[in-house]
Amino acid sequence: MEIEVLRLGHRLPRDERISTHVALVARAFGARSITYSGQHDAGLEESVKKICETWGGPFKIKYNPDWRNLIKNFRGIKVHLTVYGEPLQNIIDNLRETPRDVLIILGGPKVPSEVYQLADFNISITLQPHSEVSALSIFLHEFFRGKELMKTFENAKVRVIPQPRGKKTLFLNNAPD
Numbered sequence: 001m002e003i004e005v006l007r008l009g010h011r012l013p014r015d016e017r018i019s020t021h022v023a024l025v026a027r028a029f030g031a032r033s034i035t036y037s038g039q040h041d042a043g044l045e046e047s048v049k050k051i052c053e054t055w056g057g058p059f060k061i062k063y064n065p066d067w068r069n070l071i072k073n074f075r076g077i078k079v080h081l082t083v084y085g086e087p088l089q090n091i092i093d094n095l096r097e098t099p100r101d102v103l104i105i106l107g108g109p110k111v112p113s114e115v116y117q118l119a120d121f122n123i124s125i126t127l128q129p130h131s132e133v134s135a136l137s138i139f140l141h142e143f144f145r146g147k148e149l150m151k152t153f154e155n156a157k158v159r160v161i162p163q164p165r166g167k168k169t170l171f172l173n174n175a176p177d
């Protein structure tokens, strides 16, 4: 079972930062990949790839402007995170049991109504509007029951050694360029 994230409607320059944060949360909290639609952004791809090279793991970033076909052809469960959906706490127990891959769909600008129809589940995390970054992180945290907090990444060049104060890192194998 793998988790993939689809971030809809990336806009330049407005979404550069938030889409990067969505990608970093996806990676750190246990998703396998992120695909974004909207405007192509080589800088976004480059910064996510650099993080993966330094901090490890198999995470991938992809661009696909054809979000409709991506959702339609996804072989697995499609979960759209939206303030208008059913509360997460009513659905997450059933979702966790699935052996199938899960596609998490996040909006940006106005989400086309078709997305609500194509999704198997429209899920809200609180009944208040907030952000794609928080929605994704809470969803993954609940989905993995907090196990993602202990996640380690293969082929990392650097690892954090947790400290009560200050910063300590360990450089592994090859130091970052």
Ligand SMILES: C[S@@+](CC[C@H](N)C(=O)[O-])C[C@H]1O[C@@H](n2cnc3c(N)ncnc32)[C@H](O)[C@@H]1O
Pocket (backbone or CB within 6 Å): 080, 081, 082, 083, 084, 105, 106, 107, 108, 109, 110, 111, 123, 124, 125, 126, 127, 128, 129, 130, 131, 132, 133, 135
């Ligand atoms: C900042 S919101 C903008 C939504 C946009 N204004 C619209 O009308 O569709 C961006 C995305 O964050 C996610 N999001 C925000 N609040 C949420 C909530 N309470 N529950 C689940 N997802 C949420 C949704 O995926 C949403 O599409």
